[in-house]
Amino acid sequence: MAPPILRIESIGKMFGPIAAVDGVTLDIHENEFFALLGPSGCGKTTLLRMLAGFETPTSGRILLEGRDISPLPPEKRPLNLMFQSYALFPHMTVRQNLSYGLEMERLGKAEISRRVDETMAMTDLTPFADRKPEQLSGGQKQRVALARALVKRPKVLLLDEPLGALDKKLREKMQLELKRMQHEAGITFIIVTHDQEEALVMADRMAILKDGRLLQCGSPEEIYEAPGDRFVANFIGVMNFIEGKVSENGVFGAGSLNLAIPGGKTGPAALAVRPEHISVTTTGEGLAGTIADIAYHGLDRILHVKTAASPVPLQARVAANGAAAYRRGDTVSLTLDPAKCRLFQG
Numbered sequence: 577m578a579p580p581i582l583r584i585e586s587i588g589k590m591f592g593p594i595a596a597v598d599g600v601t602l603d604i605h606e607n608e609f610f611a612l613l614g615p616s617g618c619g620k621t622t623l624l625r626m627l628a629g630f631e632t633p634t635s636g637r638i639l640l641e642g643r644d645i646s647p648l649p650p651e652k653r654p655l656n657l658m659f660q661s662y663a664l665f666p667h668m669t670v671r672q673n674l675s676y677g678l679e680m681e682r683l684g685k686a687e688i689s690r691r692v693d694e695t696m697a698m699t700d701l702t703p704f705a706d707r708k709p710e711q712l713s714g715g716q717k718q719r720v721a722l723a724r725a726l727v728k729r730p731k732v733l734l735l736d737e738p739l740g741a742l743d744k745k746l747r748e749k750m751q752l753e754l755k756r757m758q759h760e761a762g763i764t765f766i767i768v769t770h771d772q773e774e775a776l777v778m779a780d781r782m783a784i785l786k787d788g789r790l791l792q793c794g795s796p797e798e799i800y801e802a803p804g805d806r807f808v809a810n811f812i813g814v815m816n817f818i819e820g821k822v823s824e825n826g827v828f829g830a831g832s833l834n835l836a837i838p839g840g841k842t843g844p845a846a847l848a849v850r851p852e853h854i855s856v857t858t859t860g861e862g863l864a865g866t867i868a869d870i871a872y873h874g875l876d877r878i879l880h881v882k883t884a885a886s887p888v889p890l891q892a893r894v895a896a897n898g899a900a901a902y903r904r905g906d907t908v909s910l911t912l913d914p915a916k917c918r919l920f921q922g
């Protein structure tokens with residue numbers, strides 16, 4: 577594999593006694609769409625600001641294409657940060673907003689015009705070239721902010737909650753557009769988000785942070801299918817946890833549930849299983865339960881089922897057409913797919 581474009585080596589940042597970022601090591605590859613994900617206060621913004629040069633690390637190094645950029649001020653780094661607030665120049669048109677940064681770099685007029693046209697086409701802004709920010713919608717303004725960062729052709733573009741100000745519908749549309757634009761521009765994107773769905777939709781790989789520490793790094797699929805610990809399992813998607821124990825014959829038991837799961841050690845354990853890996857029938861040999869609630873999720877329904885295996889109702893996903901048969905209060909039988917169950921112990 578090619579060497580990473582960006583290597584973050586044991587980076588740390590203390591604010592007084594608080595370790596906002598605590599020994600994070602990460603490799604980010606060229607043309608990757610990389611997401612830094614975690615709950616509020618986990619240190620993702622601080623990490624991004626250290627990459628951009630707005631915050632000085634207390635420890636560790638940042639290597640861009642093998643060169644330590646830690647001592648460089650923000651403007652000398654071939655990285656560009658797109659801020660949460662768009663900070664567009666209100667008195668300038670879209671074209672002027674994009675040209676400004678290139679004029680500061682003293683590029684020739686023809687070159688500026690060519691690059692601005694190309695970037696406006698990529699971000700679908702050509703029809704709005706002569707409008708001012710106040711004459712644009714939220715989504716269009718967001719695209720201008722992105723275009724202004726892209727037009728400078730940074731090696732790496734850093735984006736702090738770039739879709740944070742948009743409503744849900746526009747946000748979902750922009751997630752796909754942002755991914756397309758990243759692909760077309762051929763620029764490495766590092767995005768900060770606290771929204772796990774957003775990270776799953778957009779990222780090639782993602783890092784999950786908590787209390788300044790890196791918990792897991794991998795593709796959305798790896799993290800969803802094989803979460804490394806309980807926090808990650810709970811943070812990404814919906815997960816059922818059943819508290820129980822593994823007996824000497826290797827069988828996990830909780831209440832009336834008994835399931836052979838490979839790899840378990842004798843002792844207390846939490847079994848984790850996603851709603852899509854629990855199948856529901858009305859007549860079966862599985863775990864008996866009663867439907868406490870039915871939640872509508874577009875094409876799917878999530879049944880909340882009370883069982884003797886857990887004090888918390890288990891969530892099972894069923895297709896909408898199959899769900900029509902179920903009513904609250906119905907007795908059902910649940911079957912857990914052992915190949916998709918994971919055990920968390922200790």
Ligand code: ATP
Nearest residue numbers: 591594596614615616617618619620621622623770
């Ligand atoms: P959010 O999603 O809420 O923006 P975040 O994951 O981006 O959170 P950071 O802003 O990086 O988190 O903050 C990480 C920790 O460092 C928090 O505990 C925060 O209170 C603390 N912190 C951040 N900036 C400073 C500062 N300038 N001085 C002191 N503490 C700070």
